[in-house]
Amino acid sequence: MKRTIIKIDEELCNGCGECVTGCHEGALQIIDGKAKLVNEVFCDGLGACIGDCPTGALTLEEREAEAFDEAAVEAHVSGKKKAPEVHFAPIHKGCPGSMARSFEKPAGTSMVSGSSELQQWPVQLHLLSPSAPYLRGSDLLLAADCTAFSVGDFHSKYLKGKKLAIACPKLDQGREIYINKLINMIDDNYLNTLTVMIMEVPCCSGLLQIAKEATASAIRKVPVKLIQVSVQGQVLREEWI
Incomplete structure (x- = not known):
């Protein structure tokens, strides 16, 4: 066939x-x-x-x-009694920017300016593994690339306590890959909630459509919140959908 x-x-x-x-x-x-x-x-x-x-x-x-x-x-x-053996050196051989990492803030440390609430790496949805351990049972913020540059309190108000995935529905390739990744995150990694943060520009609504298709196709049902912001960072719409 x-x-x-x-x-x-x-x-x-x-x-x-x-x-x-x-x-x-x-x-x-x-x-x-x-x-x-x-x-x-x-x-x-x-x-x-x-x-x-x-x-x-x-x-x-x-x-x-x-x-x-x-x-x-x-x-x-x-x-299988154990996962297939993969023979490679302990050093990450792929792109260093795609190596999975979880962050814990050491006591007494601070950022140069402000405070980062980022809990993991990578954050780009293409690089993010849907089976990453740090995603299990988490609240995921699926944010359009531009939102963090528009919203001044992005970290303290919207990212705090959440894992992050960023994407651009206009420039990124692989829409179906994004949908399937989100489905796997929901069904296999037991996402708790999904918050979709987009800009007011029309093309950004594509990210919301990706999230809607994924949640509709997933076996498990998770609550989805929409946050839409203006190009100057004002919240135009915030609601569970």
Whole structure:
């Protein structure tokens, strides 16, 4: 049958193993220093692993492939005694900017100016793994890129106590990837609430549509709050939807 399935560019793959942990179906494995699709029936073709790849080696293609087999995936995942071994040095080999980190403020420290409420890295939605441990059971702020530059008290009022994902619905590629990531965050990582913060400009409403499609498709239902701000930082609309 012809269907969408993952494609791996081995020239771009650096063997970092980020995609292996990002694939919940266990379809990917590092073999001889490169990511490999171990079995076509394990790949659902949703591309949730693409955003975990720091080099852009993963894409989706439509080709002849065996049908996705959910029962085979369940047996494969449950039958593994441990996660596939990924052989690489302790140093993060991918892009340093995509290395996952959680932040805890040491006692007695402060920022040069103001106080940052950022609790994790990375924050860009393409780089954010939907299975990241720090997202589990969290309240997620999905913010348009420009909001933090417009709202003076973004950190203290809106980011405090939340994990962060930023995106631009006009400039970013991979709308379906964003939707699938949010679905995985809701269903597999048990997001508690989702707050969508957008600008007043028309193109920014696309981020709200992404959130709506994801929450509508997710099995679990989570409360969604919309915050819309003007280009000068005034809150124009704030409500649960």
